[in-house]
Amino acid sequence: MRIVVDAMGGDFAPQNVIEGVIDAIKEYQVPITLTGPKERIEEELSKYKFPKDLIEVIHAPEVVAMDDPATVVIRQKRQSSINVGMSLLKKEGYDAFISAGNTGACVAAATFVLGMIQGVDRPGIGCVFPSLKEFTFVIDVGANTAAKPEHLLQYAKMAKVYAQAVLKRKNPTIGLLNIGEEECKGTGLEKEAHKLLEENEPNFIGNVEANEVYTGKSDCIVCDGYVGNITLKVSEGLVESMGKLLKREINKNPVSKLGALLLKTSLSNAKKSIDYSEYGGAPLLGVNGLVLIGHGRSSPKAIKNAIRAAKEEIEYNVLQKIKEEMVIHG
C-alpha cells in the first residue's frame, strides 16, 4: 500500500501537510509519496526525524493556487502537484491520492486523468457529518453544482457502498435533501430525483430536511453539489462562531471561567464529535481511483486523519465495491 499526498495543497502547505504526513507514518507505518517542488519539500522534511524508507518525493514543479480556475489547471499546469499526484494512481503500487488544495482543480484533474467508473456520469464529494446517531454521510458537497436526477441516484448507490464498507453501517438508509418531507416539495431536480430513487433504490426512505443531517434520520443523504456545499459551509461557520461567542461570554465572568475549566473534558469530547478534522478528507466518489479532498485550512491532524481514511478505503476495497455496485445495479 502507498498513499500519494499533494505536498502543496491547502492554505498552510507545505508545513501542515508535511507535519501531518510525519505524524501519520509514525502512527500507521504507511508509505507516503509526496508530490510538489522537490527542494521545497525536502527542506521542510529536514525539520523532522522519520523512517526515510516510508517517504518518497516526486518532483512536480508547478503549484495550483486556491483560486486558479479548474480549466487552467488541466490545460496549463500539467506539472502541478495535483496532476502529477493524480497520474501516479494509474501506475501499479499507488493506491490513493490526497489533496487539501483547490477542490475544483482536484475534481477536474481526477475526472480528466482517472476517468469515470462505468455507470457514473459525474463525480461527487462525500462528507461525513457528525449526528446524534454518530454520523450522516452527505454526497455531493461541491463537485457537481448542476446535478441531474440520475446523478443523485448514482450518488445514492455509491454512498450506500461507502457507508457500508468504510463507516460500517449495515444496510444504510438513503434520504434526499429537500425543503419538506412531502414528495411534491422542492425544485424540478428533487421531484424527479425522488421518483427515480423510489423506483431504483430499495434503501431510499424519502425526503429529509436539512436539520436532519444532524439528527441522523437517514444514514446517507444525496443532494446537488451547490446545496451540499452550502450545508457544509453553514455548519462550519456556525460551529466556529458559536465557539467564539461562548468564549466571549465565558471571559466576561470569573465564575464562568472556573466552570469552563471543570467542563473541559466534556466540551472537548463534544467538540471532537463535531470537529471536521477528526474525519479526515472527503472522498471524491465516481472517479476511477481513490481520491480524498481535504479542507483548504487543513491542520496537521486533518492531514493525518485523511491518511487514516485513505488507508481504510484501500483496506476495505471501496473502489472495487463501488464498481461492482454500479455494474450490477447501474
Next chain:
Amino acid sequence: MRIVVDAMGGDFAPQNVIEGVIDAIKEYQVPITLTGPKERIEEELSKYKFPKDLIEVIHAPEVVAMDDPATVVIRQKRQSSINVGMSLLKKEGYDAFISAGNTGACVAAATFVLGMIQGVDRPGIGCVFPSLKEFTFVIDVGANTAAKPEHLLQYAKMAKVYAQAVLKRKNPTIGLLNIGEEECKGTGLEKEAHKLLEENEPNFIGNVEANEVYTGKSDCIVCDGYVGNITLKVSEGLVESMGKLLKREINKNPVSKLGALLLKTSLSNAKKSIDYSEYGGAPLLGVNGLVLIGHGRSSPKAIKNAIRAAKEEIEYNVLQKIKEEMVIHG
C-alpha cells in the same frame, strides 16, 4: 395600532399562540385581533386574566393544516384563520398579520389577498441570523424556490431598507450567497444576479460564502429560497444537536455537571444570541402589507417576540419605506 394574529398557526396552536399574545399585551399594551374558531379561542382565553379591551376575536371556522398544499388553502379554505386574518389588513386600523402556521399557505394567501408592492415580482421571507457582528439578515429563506436574478436584486433593495429601518444598521452592505467568492462561481442564477447587483445596487459587496452568514461579512445576504431554507434548517438542526450532545457529555461526569452549573449564565447568554425565538417572526417582504411568519414550533416567547417585531415594523413604517425604495430605484 392593531396586530392580527392567527390563533391556529403552529404545531402547538392555539395554546402557545394565546399564551404569547397574553404576555405581549401585558408587556407592550398593543391591541391584538385573533383569528380562528371563536369558541375554541375563547375557551383558551378564559384561562387567563387580561385587559379585555386589548383582545378582539374574529371568527374563522376553517383551519389550515401544516401540510395542506398552498393552492388548496387559497381555493378551498377561504374562511381559514390565515385568509381571514390576511384580509383584515386591507381594512383601516389593522396594521400587521402574524402566523406561525403553514408557511406556503401564508405566502400564497399574502400574495393573493394583499398583492405585490410595485416593483417587486415575488415575495421573500427575511430572517435575522445571529452573527459575530450581531446579526445577518438573510432573504429569501423559503418563499420563492425558483428565484430569478431580478428577484435577488429586489430582495437586496428590500433587505437594505429593513436592515436600516428595523435593525438600525447604517448603510447596510449586501452580499450574494454563493459557493465561492469569485464572480465566476455558482450556477447561472448567481452569475447573472452578481452582474445585476453590481450594476444596480451600490451597497453590494460581492459573493459571500455560507460560513459568512455567521461571521457577519455583510449585513444582508440575498439568495434563492431553496438554498436559504436549507441554510436556516441546517443551522437549527446543528444548534439543537450540539445542545443535546453537550448535555449527554456533561451528564457522564460529575465534575462537568458542577462546571455546567457555574457556566449557566454564560451558556444561557450565548444560547440567547443564537436562539431563533428571541428574534420573533420572519418578515414576508414584497407583499402589500406587513406579514410575519413564525416558526411552526413557536413557543409562547417566540409569539411574543413576533408581536414585538411587528410593532417595530409598524412604528418604523417599513412598508412605506420599502414602497418608496422600490419606486425610486425600481
